[in-house]
Amino acid sequence: MIKLLVWYGELTTRKNLAKRGLLFLGAGMLWLMVFLVLPGLVLIGVSFATRGAYGELVWEFTLENYKRMAGFSLFGWTADYIMILWRSVWVAFVTTLISVVLSYPLSFFICARPERTRYFWLTLVIIPFWTNMVIRTYAWFLILAPELPLAKIAAFFGLIPQSAPLYPNAFAVYLGMVSMFLPFVTLPLYASVERLDWALVEAAQDLYASKVRVFTQAILPQTMPGLSVGIILTFVPAMGMFVVPDLLGGAKYMLVGNLIQQQFGASRDWPFGAAISMGLMVLTMISLQLYRRRSKEIEFV
Amino acid sequence: MRKSHPLIIAVAMFTLGFLYLPLVAVAVFSVNATRYGLVWRGFTLDWYLKLCQNEFILNAAWNTLVLAVVSTVAATILGTVLAIGMDRFPWGRKANTSLDLVLHIPVVIPDIILAAALVVAFGLLRVVSSLFEPGLLNMIIGHITFQISFVALVVRSRLVSIGRDVEEVARDLFASTPYVLRRVTIPLLLPGIVAGAMLAFTLSLDDFVISFFTAGPESVTLPLFIFAAVRRGVTPQIHALSTLVVLITVILIVGMERFTRK
Numbered sequence: 155m156i157k158l159l160v161w162y163g164e165l166t167t168r169k170n171l172a173k174r175g176l177l178f179l180g181a182g183m184l185w186l187m188v189f190l191v192l193p194g195l196v197l198i199g200v201s202f203a204t205r206g207a208y209g210e211l212v213w214e215f216t217l218e219n220y221k222r223m224a225g226f227s228l229f230g231w232t233a234d235y236i237m238i239l240w241r242s243v244w245v246a247f248v249t250t251l252i253s254v255v256l257s258y259p260l261s262f263f264i265c266a267r268p269e270r271t272r273y274f275w276l277t278l279v280i281i282p283f284w285t286n287m288v289i290r291t292y293a294w295f296l297i298l299a300p301e302l303p304l305a306k307i308a309a310f311f312g313l314i315p316q317s318a319p320l321y322p323n324a325f326a327v328y329l330g331m332v333s334m335f336l337p338f339v340t341l342p343l344y345a346s347v348e349r350l351d352w353a354l355v356e357a358a359q360d361l362y363a364s365k366v367r368v369f370t371q372a373i374l375p376q377t378m379p380g381l382s383v384g385i386i387l388t389f390v391p392a393m394g395m396f397v398v399p400d401l402l403g404g405a406k407y408m409l410v411g412n413l414i415q416q417q418f419g420a421s422r423d424w425p426f427g428a429a430i431s432m433g434l435m436v437l438t439m440i441s442l443q444l445y446r447r448r449s450k451e452i453e454f455v
Numbered sequence: 456m457r458k459s460h461p462l463i464i465a466v467a468m469f470t471l472g473f474l475y476l477p478l479v480a481v482a483v484f485s486v487n488a489t490r491y492g493l494v495w496r497g498f499t500l501d502w503y504l505k506l507c508q509n510e511f512i513l514n515a516a517w518n519t520l521v522l523a524v525v526s527t528v529a530a531t532i533l534g535t536v537l538a539i540g541m542d543r544f545p546w547g548r549k550a551n552t553s554l555d556l557v558l559h560i561p562v563v564i565p566d567i568i569l570a571a572a573l574v575v576a577f578g579l580l581r582v583v584s585s586l587f588e589p590g591l592l593n594m595i596i597g598h599i600t601f602q603i604s605f606v607a608l609v610v611r612s613r614l615v616s617i618g619r620d621v622e623e624v625a626r627d628l629f630a631s632t633p634y635v636l637r638r639v640t641i642p643l644l645l646p647g648i649v650a651g652a653m654l655a656f657t658l659s660l661d662d663f664v665i666s667f668f669t670a671g672p673e674s675v676t677l678p679l680f681i682f683a684a685v686r687r688g689v690t691p692q693i694h695a696l697s698t699l700v701v702l703i704t705v706i707l708i709v710g711m712e713r714f715t716r717k
Contacts, residue, residue: 161545162619163626171544174632178540179554182533182603186557189600190569193576194560197568200575211578256470263467266459277708282474285704288663288678289697292685293477296484301493333474386563394565397663401685411567418574418668431571438564 201428209422219429235413239433242410245399246392249331250385253339256332257384260340261347276344283337291330291401295319298326322404330398335391339384346380386445390438410434478701485694502695512680512696518591519676522666523659526598531652533599534606539640541607542614543622558608561601570668573597577669590671597665602658606651613647653711660704 156167201219204212223235264275282290298305298320305320320326350373358372374381396411403409410430417427459467485503489496506512541554561569573593580587587593625639641648663678670679677700684693 163623168545175540175544175546178536178544180540182537182540182607183554183557185533185599185603189573189576189596190560191557193569193572196579197572197575256466256473259463259466260470262463263459266463273712277712278471279474280708281701281705282478284657284661284708285478285701286661286663286678286681288682288685289481289700290477292681292689292693293481293697295685295689296480296493297477299493333477336470336474390563391565394567396567397682401682411565414567414571415668418571424575424578427571428575431568434565435568438568442563 197428197431200425201432203425203428205423205425209424211424216425219426220432222426223429223433235430238408238413239410239437241407242393242434243437245327245331245409246389246395248328249335249392250339250388252328252332253336253388254343254381254385256336257340257343258347261344264344265347265350279337279340279344282333283341287334287397288401290334291398294326294330294333294402295321298329321402322406324403324407326402327399327407327409330402331392331395334395334398335388338387338391339381342380342383342387343377344380346377350376382445386442389441393437393441394434481694482698482701485691485698487691490691502691503699505692506695506699509692511675512677515675515677515680518674519660519678522591522594522598522674522676523656526595526602526659527652527656529595530599530602530606530655531648534603534651534655535610535644535648537603538607538610538614539636539644542611543619543640558604561604562608566601566662566664567668569601570597570665573600573665574668588671589669589674591674593669593671594666594674594676597669598659598662601662601665602655605654605658606648609651609654610644610647613644613650617643649714653707653714657704657707657711660707 158165158167159171160166161171200211202215202217204214204216204218206212223239225231225233225236260279264272264279267275296302300306300309300317300319305314305318308314308320309316309318314320314323354376355368355372358368363371393409394411394414395409396415399407399409399412400415403412410433414427414430414434417423417430421427484493486498486500487493487495488499488501537558541551541558546554573596577587577589577593621643622635622639625635630639663682666676666679667682670676675683677696681693681697681700684690
């Protein structure tokens with residue numbers, strides 16, 4: 155007995171429908187399986203493998219890579235790798251915080267522009283969002299060059315040697331990171347601020363709420379959807395960022411992205427690189443989990 | 456219309472300045488006549504002219520374009536079909552959730568993890584076939600992998616917003632599946648497909664990490680070239696190249712807005 159069903163005006167069977175559906179899903183899903191899911195699983199596998207003497211993979215199960223990440227080595231315990239992981243979380247946190255603090259005034263400013271010019275101001279934020287990150291990072295070389303005031307001031311106070319550039323160091327990394335990710339917060343936040351119900355803000359003001367309370371109880375809850383998306387879009391990629399610390403931080407301020415790149419590049423230690431990637435993955439999962447409730451949908455710009 | 460507090464205007468201006476100061480500096484020094492240092496020695500367009508004679512840069516530009524076009528076309532087709540397959544068929548709740556999860560992976564994980572996974576996977580596949588030597592093909596595969604997700608998500612949101620009524624009407628009038636697709640679904644979906652393709656294209660031009668991990672010596676793209684060059688030291692020629700890339704980005708963005716706003 156074949157069970158017929160009507161699916162949006164079409165008389166068909168469940169089997170037929172599934173067959174045709176798979177035809178649609180097939181190619182894309184196969185691609186994602188072969189080049190996304192499988193490589194991911196292989197990466198997990200490799201993180202438990204051993205590195206051969208010449209950097210080749212030896213399929214011998216070991217926990218050595220994870221132990222090494224936790225700081226255990228032949229010479230006892232060091233906090234080096236833990237420090238790098240922690241620093242990545244910290245840099246991502248500070249970057250997100252500064253971006254949020256700067257994004258609120260910017261979104262309010264854009265929303266207050268007249269209709270005709272508002273789009274121009276918004277485009278000014280969209281352009282850096284889409285500009286290649288290598289260019290936006292190295293551009294700071296010029297601003298931080300020894301001939302320019304910033305480096306001169308730093309040299310005057312003895313923070314850096316005379317006629318040295320203001321990079322690579324932690325300060326330059328933060329500058330680069332904030333300028334990189336600021337638009338990632340501003341754009342979703344702007345979408346929320348634009349829909350803000352000002353009546354609620356005025357009601358709070360009429361009831362003599364302090365400025366802080368107006369913000370935390372009238373503005374913040376209303377802009378939470380955009381803010382959450384912005385925070386996720388910034389915090390997660392910022393943790394894995396590799397270009398900015400590589401160019402502006404150098405060996406002085408390494409983040410987990412550089413560590414991973416090193417293992418796959420110069421050191422040619424895939425198993426250890428895979429283990430660190432897993433560490434970063436776990437950090438990503440934790441941060442996503444913390445935010446999952448609020449960021450049901452991610453808006454694309 | 457609400458007026459902004461002067462402090463808000465000041466901070467907003469500072470923030471915009473902060474975003475643009477480095478880019479403006481690059482543009483200014485790209486027309487500076489001096490080769491070394493940051494002293495102004497007069498206006499020149501020499502660096503731009505020299506770009507056009509640099510075989511290596513032209514080659515990198517060509518690679519960038521090939522990579523972006525090929526991966527965008529492939530990802531747009533795969534992503535669109537995938538989105539239709541996910542949205543228009545009665546999959547169970549469980550299947551839907553797991554499909555959704557896979558689709559969101561490239562969007563939410565740091566790209567360096569995907570890059571690392573691809574390096575390892577290509578490394579193992581190399582044992583089977585020499586196709587997987589680092590190079591343009593591997594970069595295209597890598598780009599398609601993250602582009603599919605973005606295209607599928609954009610197209611799917613369009614599928615949801617156009618609803619199924621028109622398709623159902625077509626069915627009621629005895630249209631066959633290919634006919635419904637060709638004359639109803641695809642035309643209605645076109646703005647979503649174009650938006651997805653443009654997003655994929657910009658993502659490809661913008662990408663550095665995936666390319667950096669999967670590139671071979673022959674397949675240098677512009678971002679890779681600039682990265683390697685600035686590590687040796689910045690030159691006016693690199694500034695000129697970067698300024699051009701930024702200008703192209705601006706043109707693409709303005710064009711994209713024109714298209715999607717109509």
